[in-house]
Amino acid sequence: MENVLVLEKKNQKIIKFNIWYTSAYFIFYSFIGCLLETGFGLYSKGVIESRQSFLFGPFCIIYGIGAVLMITFLSSLKNKPIKLFFAACFLGAFAEYTMSYLCEKIFHFKWWDYTGMALSINGRTCLYFTVMWGALGIILIKFVNPLLDKLFNFLKRKIDGRILKTALLLLIGFLIFDASISAIALKSFYAKIVNDFDLDLATGEYSDTFIENELFEEDNMILIYPNMQIAGTKYNNTYIDSLYKNKKTYYFRVFAKK
Secondary structure, three states: OOOEEEEEEOOEEEEEEEHHHHHHHHHHHHHHHHHHHHHHHHHHHOEEOOOOOOOOOOOOHHHHHHHHHHHHHHHHHOOOHHHHHHHHHHHHHHHHHHHHHHHHHHHOEEOOOOOOOOOOEOOOEOHHHHHHHHHHHHHHHHHHHHHHHHHHHHHHHHOOHHHHHHHHHHHHHHHHHHHHHHHHHHHHHHHHHHHHOOOOOOHHHOOOOOOOOHHHOHHHHHHHOOOOEEOOOOOOOOEHHHHOOOOOOOOEEOOOOO
């Protein structure tokens, strides 16, 4: 496929970037990440709850971002597991910290907070999950992604390239739409929280307009983002569902946690 960027060092490919493959990786691993997070929520809380990044699609984009970074920069370390592990630790922690920081600054919400865990850095990343990123990096680069590439190559042989590109473009378009609507919803929801609970903020710190739409109401927002916390202000680290009490936070309970 076209649109390929390859950087080499002493005839060794260190970075191979293909916009079509990279987009497919991002979508696929964001979806897999959502499944993993949903499974973790079931294990840790006994419920099936939303772990998605956007309002509509089942995508957890931190996994897509982490996977794309690792595939792009660490594929050359496939046969060097120790270097691969530590490099994946760094890239995963970097992605997690950066995403958390940007979300707090842009939307004033936290999707995770590791404060109190070993070697936590501002609650945005910590030793435990850094090690998890390293392990995921090895699994991804050595085992999962080679199989995914074989699947992509099989699809290329069996399906017309124009059809594949059209399908991928439709998915990318959906993601852009989903992300845009979700950003509007989060901004609007924060304005509602500020007004409902009289947070003492200057209007320049947030959008002072709440959009009247059931998608942006607390019932739906808490259901989509059940673990979301407020960042900053006197309500820092306050879970949203603790403000709007008696709102449903999960789809259904599978078993009761002791």
